[in-house]
Amino acid sequence: MDQLVSSAAMATIDSDAQLQYKIPGLSLMETAGFKIWASLAAEIHKEQHLVFLCGGGNNGGDALVVARLAFDQGYVNQVCILIGNHISPSCAVQREIIQAYGLPSIMLGDEISPQVTRALLDAGVVFDGIAGTGLKGPLQGISKTLVALANKSKALRVAIDIPSGLGDMISPDEIHFLADRTCTLGLSKAAFYHPLSRNDCGQIEILNPSFPARLLENVQAEGKLIDPKEVKMHALSSAAFKNSRGHVAIIGGSKSYTGAVRLSARAAFSSRAGLVTLFCDQEVFQLAATESPSVMVKTLSENDDFSPFNALLVGPGWGKGRESLLEKLFLTKKPMVLDADGIKAYANLLKDKKRPPHGPLLLTPHLGELRELAFSVFGDQALSLGKQDTPEAFFSMTRKLSRELDAILIMKSSLVHIAGAADQLIVMEGLNPSLGVAGSGDILSGIIAALLGNGIELAQTAVIGSAIHQNAGRLAHEELGYYDSETLLGFIGKAVGEMEQ
Ligand SMILES: NC(=O)C1=CN([C@@H]2O[C@H](COP(=O)(O)OP(=O)(O)OC[C@H]3O[C@@H](n4cnc5c(N)ncnc54)[C@H](OP(=O)(O)O)[C@@H]3O)[C@@H](O)[C@H]2O)[C@@H](O)CC1
Numbered sequence: 001m002d003q004l005v006s007s008a009a010m011a012t013i014d015s016d017a018q019l020q021y022k023i024p025g026l027s028l029m030e031t032a033g034f035k036i037w038a039s040l041a042a043e044i045h046k047e048q049h050l051v052f053l054c055g056g057g058n059n060g061g062d063a064l065v066v067a068r069l070a071f072d073q074g075y076v077n078q079v080c081i082l083i084g085n086h087i088s089p090s091c092a093v094q095r096e097i098i099q100a101y102g103l104p105s106i107m108l109g110d111e112i113s114p115q116v117t118r119a120l121l122d123a124g125v126v127f128d129g130i131a132g133t134g135l136k137g138p139l140q141g142i143s144k145t146l147v148a149l150a151n152k153s154k155a156l157r158v159a160i161d162i163p164s165g166l167g168d169m170i171s172p173d174e175i176h177f178l179a180d181r182t183c184t185l186g187l188s189k190a191a192f193y194h195p196l197s198r199n200d201c202g203q204i205e206i207l208n209p210s211f212p213a214r215l216l217e218n219v220q221a222e223g224k225l226i227d228p229k230e231v232k233m234h235a236l237s238s239a240a241f242k243n244s245r246g247h248v249a250i251i252g253g254s255k256s257y258t259g260a261v262r263l264s265a266r267a268a269f270s271s272r273a274g275l276v277t278l279f280c281d282q283e284v285f286q287l288a289a290t291e292s293p294s295v296m297v298k299t300l301s302e303n304d305d306f307s308p309f310n311a312l313l314v315g316p317g318w319g320k321g322r323e324s325l326l327e328k329l330f331l332t333k334k335p336m337v338l339d340a341d342g343i344k345a346y347a348n349l350l351k352d353k354k355r356p357p358h359g360p361l362l363l364t365p366h367l368g369e370l371r372e373l374a375f376s377v378f379g380d381q382a383l384s385l386g387k388q389d390t391p392e393a394f395f396s397m398t399r400k401l402s403r404e405l406d407a408i409l410i411m412k413s414s415l416v417h418i419a420g421a422a423d424q425l426i427v428m429e430g431l432n433p434s435l436g437v438a439g440s441g442d443i444l445s446g447i448i449a450a451l452l453g454n455g456i457e458l459a460q461t462a463v464i465g466s467a468i469h470q471n472a473g474r475l476a477h478e479e480l481g482y483y484d485s486e487t488l489l490g491f492i493g494k495a496v497g498e499m500e501q
């Protein structure tokens with residue numbers, strides 16, 4: 001599990017390391033540069049042209065250390081592009097060193113020179129050391145122009161610490177360095193994990209330039225990154241049988257959307273539910289009853305009794321106009337997963353200022369549904385959620401929404417963000433486009449419902465359920481590449497089996 005921190009928190013660790021622990025800034029910088037170069041050298045050929053973009057702060061100083069170490073090892077096709085009016089003391093030392101070495105460098109003013117354009121076009125690797133934790137606001141001036149040009153280069157793009165232009169208080173819509181690799185220092189940064197940022201950081205490697213472990217451990221983190229491969233769950237007792245494995249009721253399915261509930265039901269069985277009953281519209285009944293012999297299928301009515309069930313999944317393929325029924329379902333106080341049209345119905349209730357009391361509640365919105373939900377609670381300020389908002393706003397608004405609704409939110413994009421299961425936001429790196437296929441979300445909600453039916457606690461359910469979905473997607477991708485949701489179903493039980501202990 002990695003902690004995700006703000007740039008401000010990381011900058012405090014940097015200064016505490018120097019002030020409290022007396023580690024010289026230059027020594028931290030040397031170690032940072034050494035570790036960055038050590039992590040990359042084997043992948044770079046001596047014939048490649050290396051371009052180092054170096055700001056005037058310590059991030060630029062780090063880049064200059066990497067340039068010098070590379071030069072010493074025979075990577076002589078290189079140029080350092082120097083920008084910035086204010087040069088930090090440690091960066092000034094590094095600039096003197098590369099001058100003494102005679103490393104090729106170009107000092108840029110306000111405009112890009114043809115020499116720089118040429119260097120970037122010919123580059124095999126571009127190192128971005130323009131700005132890291134010290135960035136204030138969106139990129140301006142020559143830094144912005146340089147990043148735009150570097151982003152057009154076909155080179156391998158390596159960001160030192162943070163891709164320049166990304167920051168906690170900066171929307172990922174603003175221009176930033178598009179990295180293939182990010183060598184981040186100390187701890188990973190929360191700003192990488194906005195739904196629109198992560199892809200632009202490439203492969204992230206965390207390197208510690210000898211910050212004291214105590215400082216890193218005691219940091220106030222914004223979020224934590226959990227690797228789905230490391231998530232485990234208790235195995236079922238070998239004496240478990242259908243009635244002890246939980247009975248899930250799925251309420252959804254309508255004339256226009258007949259497939260969703262069937263996927264959810266099958267996913268629930270593969271995630272250890274013992275019994276599944278489907279409550280659907282008359283139009284879906286015949287289809288569902290014929291196609292899914294293991295599922296008990298009933299026609300949904302106003303007077304259904306949900307008391308025998310251990311968990312309810314409400315919403316897949318449900319269609320519109322279900323608000324009053326949803327209110328009644330809340331009154332059962334049963335552990336409930338709300339997905340898709342169920343979330344939209346809930347948002348409508350909230351817009352009408354209705355806050356029905358409910359039992360343990362877990363919602364699985366994709367980003368569009370999340371915005372709708374947040375809009376119904378917070379109004380206009382939520383309209384940019386997950387789009388043009390800043391990482392800081394995304395993290396804090398989603399935590400606030402979860403508190404406000406007294407529910408756990410599993411927010412689905414190419415990443416998974418879970419709010420409400422811990423003090424910090426939990427993030428899982430999905431980054432598996434094969435999972436982005438119609439019906440994949442219905443499978444997730446079926447998995448979650450089964451775990452709730454098994455009696456697993458709500459917060460744990462969110463983490464374990466998301467991990468089962470991601471692990472199944474990974475297993476399916478390793479075996480098949482791309483697939484449809486019916487095929488994904490076949491990997492759910494395997495993922496569960498690998499996670500059981
Ligand atoms: N102790 C150490 O030595 C260690 C430090 N470490 C490293 O130091 C980094 C932090 O260094 P830092 O605090 O010096 O700030 P930094 O990220 O270089 O940014 C300042 C530069 O950005 C520029 N700039 C700012 N805003 C801008 C904008 N909107 N648009 C354009 N430009 C803008 C600003 O320009 P100025 O405003 O001064 O003209 C200045 O040039 C950290 O990320 C890590 O890499 C680690 O290696 C550990 C050891």
Ligand SMILES: Nc1ncnc2c1ncn2[C@@H]1O[C@H](COP(=O)(O)OP(=O)(O)O)[C@@H](O)[C@H]1O
Nearest residue numbers: 412413414430431432433436438439440441442
């Ligand atoms: N690139 C990706 N990497 C990992 N997971 C992804 C990716 N794209 C989509 N997903 C996952 O696929 C699921 C899609 O759900 P959803 O949008 O509700 O689809 P549907 O409504 O078709 O079921 C979510 O769980 C989401 O996290």
